[in-house]
Amino acid sequence: MRNIVETTAATAFTPGVASLTDTMDQMGVRMTFARDEEIFAQGEEADLIYRLVSGSVRTTRLMHDGRRQIGEFHYMGEIFGIEANDEHRFSGEALTDCVVTVLRRSAFVALVRSHPDLERQFWSATAKALQRSQDHLLLIGRKTACEKVASFLIDMAERQKAELVSLPMGRQDMADYLGLTIETVSRMLTQLQSSRMVEFTDSRHFRIPSRQSLARFCQ
Amino acid sequence: MRNIVETTAATAFTPGVASLTDTMDQMGVRMTFARDEEIFAQGEEADLIYRLVSGSVRTTRLMHDGRRQIGEFHYMGEIFGIEANDEHRFSGEALTDCVVTVLRRSAFVALVRSHPDLERQFWSATAKALQRSQDHLLLIGRKTACEKVASFLIDMAERQKAELVSLPMGRQDMADYLGLTIETVSRMLTQLQSSRMVEFTDSRHFRIPSRQSLARFCQ
DNA sequence: CGTTTCATTGAGTGCGATCAAGCCGTGTGG
DNA sequence: CCACACGGCTTGATCGCACTCAATGAAACG
Numbered sequence A, B: 001m002r003n004i005v006e007t008t009a010a011t012a013f014t015p016g017v018a019s020l021t022d023t024m025d026q027m028g029v030r031m032t033f034a035r036d037e038e039i040f041a042q043g044e045e046a047d048l049i050y051r052l053v054s055g056s057v058r059t060t061r062l063m064h065d066g067r068r069q070i071g072e073f074h075y076m077g078e079i080f081g082i083e084a085n086d087e088h089r090f091s092g093e094a095l096t097d098c099v100v101t102v103l104r105r106s107a108f109v110a111l112v113r114s115h116p117d118l119e120r121q122f123w124s125a126t127a128k129a130l131q132r133s134q135d136h137l138l139l140i141g142r143k144t145a146c147e148k149v150a151s152f153l154i155d156m157a158e159r160q161k162a163e164l165v166s167l168p169m170g171r172q173d174m175a176d177y178l179g180l181t182i183e184t185v186s187r188m189l190t191q192l193q194s195s196r197m198v199e200f201t202d203s204r205h206f207r208i209p210s211r212q213s214l215a216r217f218c219q
Numbered sequence C: 001c002g003t004t005t006c007a008t009t010g011a012g013t014g015c016g017a018t019c020a021a022g023c024c025g026t027g028t029g030g
Numbered sequence D: 001c002c003a004c005a006c007g008g009c010t011t012g013a014t015c016g017c018a019c020t021c022a023a024t025g026a027a028a029c030g
Helices: A020-027 A105-114 A116-142 A145-159 A171-178 A182-194 A211-218 B020-027 B105-114 B116-142 B145-159 B171-178 B182-194 B211-218
Strands: A029-033 A038-040 A048-054 A057-062 A068-074 A091-094 A098-104 A199-202 A205-207 B029-033 B038-040 B048-054 B057-062 B068-074 B091-094 B098-104 B199-202 B205-207
Touching: A020 A048, A020 A098, A020 A105, A038 A048, A048 A105, A057 A171, A068 A116, A068 A171, A068 B116, A098 A105, A105 A116, A116 A145, A116 B068, A116 B116, A145 A171, A145 A182, A145 A211, A171 A182, A182 A199, B020 B048, B020 B098, B020 B105, B038 B048, B048 B105, B057 B171, B068 B116, B068 B171, B098 B105, B105 B116, B116 B145, B145 B171, B145 B182, B145 B211, B171 B182, B182 B199
Parallel strands: none
Antiparallel strands: A029 A098, A038 A091, A048 A098, A057 A068, A057 A091, A199 A205, B029 B098, B038 B091, B048 B098, B057 B068, B057 B091, B199 B205
């Protein structure tokens, strides 16, 4: 454990109309993680809840033989590490250097119980996660390699306001998110680029000339 | 609409320590659906919440060209049709003839708000759904056809207490749940059967001689 | 008994995986 | 400043698993 998490603030704090994330930031303890560092491990007790102040995180699940599935990428402001049971079913790993605020689950549950508004916000976040997971099922189960990569690029572009979109993850992470191999991801990217659907300035930055055109590749 | 849903009971009802599902059954309106009938449609306003009294349900999502992904199968007792937004992202269809209790979402939210215990049960159900969806991601994204089918059979066996497990869905539904074709599902089933991993009495009923042996096929 | 629907089996194809180089930007030390 | 190594990415050649297309088998139903 890198840091002792203090929960003493919980009893003193009264949020009023504060947002869930603001409240977590005020009550939680700030921690930093370096790129590729593990934040929590698959199988570990899920007694902490995390909010991402800056940087990006991936949640991954590993099979015995090394096959890997990325459950979700999390970006600035998002909550992650929520579990229905008391055990983490995914590992959480820092995609880039990042800062998180950490809250004990028990403190979180107590807080949320006494502030129904926060509870609703929290439920909404969970339901959104479910939605994204279900959307992803269709992508992984039924889309072609090209459609998967195109959908991913559009999703990234929609999450970022900037015209030039940046990819915090490498090709292997993209592959493990989309249920493909690194080679196939690379091939589809060059294919999309030579069809003028995307323009990469370098391997981690791209822009989409016409969102609509690219969307046609996603079905 | 087949049936007008009454919500007058909501104000009069006080659940005490009743379970969420019991409460829904008491407050909701009972409806019946025939096999393959649509309970709610993809894109439709999600103003109702459903609990399955008897029978089975599939939630499906369709692409323009007919490709289909099944999100989840629901069995007796389960709640389904919950959405984060006000629009259904999946269709709900009766897998078999079934009976459901239906509750207006607004009534449900009001009820849940005034009874924190119910709210916790509801949240737990949502979190479990998220968990199942995430488990399914690994299956669809990274498992082989054989592993997918074996995992599915074990999951079915675990949900039913009986030694002889019955499949309420046809081969096409299995295929669309696992991200395979109907032919591949059929081939894997005969392959598993000729390896003595499962015994089918007919196409819809099977038993597993050794759970452990079959589990080895799931990785 | 014919018709329909669902499941199985077979033959051949193709998409994405695998195996193997090659490329390129970055960092390091001489 | 160059030589070299290293990791991440791309590209090429080949393979194989799952898909497609097609036929057959087996129940269910009128």
